Amino acid sequence: MTEIQTITAPKKILFVNTRAPYGSSMARDALDALLAASAYEQDLSVLFLGEAVFQLLRNQNPKAISMKNLAATLPVLPMYDIKQIYIQESALSSRGLSIDDLVLPAKVLGEDEIAALMDSQGAILSF
């Protein structure tokens, strides 16, 4: 197994979230992976697609289903130097949501902008 290498230029890495916050542990696992990645000084971005927009909703109360509140952890992302946070415009509008319903200031992107974002990355991890 190779050790984590120190490289001169950070790589652009996009984390793509596609899943709802509960019902599966994938959203939490994606967040764990993102927070772990923040320690390696790469150029990280995160994109919320489709059902994943629900991860960012205010006023979640998953205690009722014995789960930890994801939306309580997501606002720490900027403190971990993860400031490029994107959300799919159509995912918000088709669910009757707006940016004001979210716990994080995410940049809203149309489909063409999402394609351009993905195209600009050195690696994409999807969850």
Add this chain to the structure above:
Amino acid sequence: MKLSIAVYGAPHSSEASESAYRFASTACSMGHALLRVFFYHDGVHNASSLAVPPQDETQTTQRWQALAVEFNIDLVVCVAAALRRGIVNTEEAERYELESQNLAEGFEISGLGQLLDAAVNSDRLVSFGH
């Protein structure tokens, strides 16, 4: 091309590990370098030495082991996902005073840093089972 793979699905209940294996095997046979297969989420079940599928069904764990030996691939299992699901090596079994270990030979337990390392040091990282 240098590739890495992330597997998020358990064998038998998800098609993810079957698709991942087919992709890995084909890529290797075409001459691409496969740096690492990282097992995360339910994918950690791929590394269980205690699974006994019927003989006429896919022997998922053995197949990964054989591919890793033939093409010198890292098979890395995320420690946090593995502990939650009861996949442990000898070291973790001792640490948590468990009655046995069940990490199949050829797999190793490590942290999420290995997933990021795969993304950084591969030309492409392909995820299966998200």
